[in-house]
Amino acid sequence: MWRDRRILDLFGIEHPILLAPMAGPVLSNMAIAVANAGGLGALPSALLSHEQTRDEMAKIRAATAKPINMNFFCHVPPAYDESREMAWREKLSPYYSELGVDPTAPIPVSNRTPFDEALCETVEELRPEVVSFHFGLPPEPLVARVKATGAKVIASATTVREAIWLEERGCDAVIAQGAEAGGHRGIFLTENAGQQVGTMALVPQVADAVKVPVIAAGGIADARGIVAALALGASAVQIGTAYLFCPEAKLVAPHRAALKAAWDDDTVITRVFTGRPARGIANRIVREVGAMSGLPPAFPLAGGALMPLRAKSEPAGSGDFTPLWSGQAMRLGREMSTEELTRTLVREAQERLRQLAGGDSRPHRAANR
């Protein structure tokens, strides 16, 4: 059914579609639905406690025997910097006043769980078939332990140099994350988020630079994108934003509304929400602070001081302070269940492949008879 079987054989899946591990929107139910439709489901752990991660994996294992991708951030948590934190809160204080939030109330510390000893033990116990990392790779001994479980290890590259780095450190496949992608940029070799490479340019250059199979991500939201990615030399695609339109995606109402209303050029790469560059729909706080302002504290601390503002504004229907993560192809989104979307993407991609070849391959068929 698919000509390039490298990723299918590597992971043991039927179709070359990976659910992007979107921390927040994606839980076990979406992972199960994609797996059941023949793609690779994912469980993102970054916003879960270790206990939640184990519970979610238990649900997945109970529901399906299909392979699963557990995803981890592998940043080094920053030291808390009192002066940066205070400067950020100072910047946000007018919004606290405007929304009637008590500026003296304790502010939650934003956290994203990085991959560590404990999570490595969870991997050793739960034995996911695929483990994916964002922001590079964890320390080598941890990578070795993950690989020793038999899990295939993959990670995101936003440049050719990052892809080569990941292959050299043992990744079984590389996700070429083009600049169109929503959410956090996987960027880890430089801080220069202003020179990120579009999917159309990134995928073939990565495919030329590494021997491992390439998974294309960024701007792929329908069958046209899937077939385009295969044409570029990818062996599979990872799809995020299109799955945010599924009813199962856990989104606050203003985020869902913003996705439906957005235009292709409404997103921006910003570090306002977490301290690391990530693509979302530009909103009030991004415009007023400046998308790449150095003011928000280092990842993931920037988000803490925004939480009280979100707690007030989101229930009132406002996305002014909410990270409205989105890739640039959100206008291709369709509202259908996760499983139905996956099956539809597979069916339409196969139709598109036949269509595309139509005019060109017919004479050759005739000649071969």
Place this chain on the structure above:
Amino acid sequence: MWRDRRILDLFGIEHPILLAPMAGPVLSNMAIAVANAGGLGALPSALLSHEQTRDEMAKIRAATAKPINMNFFCHVPPAYDESREMAWREKLSPYYSELGVDPTAPIPVSNRTPFDEALCETVEELRPEVVSFHFGLPPEPLVARVKATGAKVIASATTVREAIWLEERGCDAVIAQGAEAGGHRGIFLTENAGQQVGTMALVPQVADAVKVPVIAAGGIADARGIVAALALGASAVQIGTAYLFCPEAKLVAPHRAALKAAWDDDTVITRVFTGRPARGIANRIVREVGAMSGLPPAFPLAGGALMPLRAKSEPAGSGDFTPLWSGQAMRLGREMSTEELTRTLVREAQERLRQLAGGDSRPHRAANR
């Protein structure tokens, strides 16, 4: 041979490949070579005098009967702003000192010829089959006169909204210029060059939004990109950077050397060289002034004060002050003649189409027998 014949029939060409009208590198010889190979050759007029434009077109008409695209910038030339000009020269004065350039010598005024009455008369006289515009469209009466000659009118859109705008004003096709593209962004409805859309996301969303055929541009440098663009819904592609590797491309030596050495993430969108956002390989002047600094005067005046620096540094082998225009897929570039590159792209794209369809269409062929 090609399934989607919309652009082929519209322009009267054999293959869906357009030579990007790169002002500077592209002259009549490259236009003739692409036309002879069955693509659409282009003559960019922005850096030519009216007389040169007529001469170049005469050479093209003498060499080939194939259709030709004449390309024009349609900006409104800015008023000369003495204080901005002085601030820019002040910023550059340390470089003048460093290179031993006399800062009191008269500085040339950078010019790009916009489409005007006189060029419209040239079009009426020379009757190119296709006229393309960058930065929107000229005033409506001029567009009407161009269309009255029988020429097909096309223009660049960098967003869905720009594509709709161009279709509403009578464009026969729209060039969807993804963020990967080298040289000047066609952006004209906003000033926000920080939210430009990648080709993978832009092309299908534009194809959904307009009825006219779409030409994909940006990050397309080999057969993989051509087939990907067709998969995304484009009826043809426009290729720029890949043609800069041809010996016929008129490039200064430091530009050619930079293209060969560059990595995918070495380019940046900058207004330093002309005053409008354009993608090139980041070099010293871009890094030191800041890619999107507001200091350089309005387009096209920014370039004037850089000219004496280029005149000194380029012959010495330095590209420190030179616009090193490049798209993000420069690593796919190959050194071969313009005509050979065009024929190679056609042949390889057709092979890629057959390859891609291989696994999927065989069972269907079997079933149909």
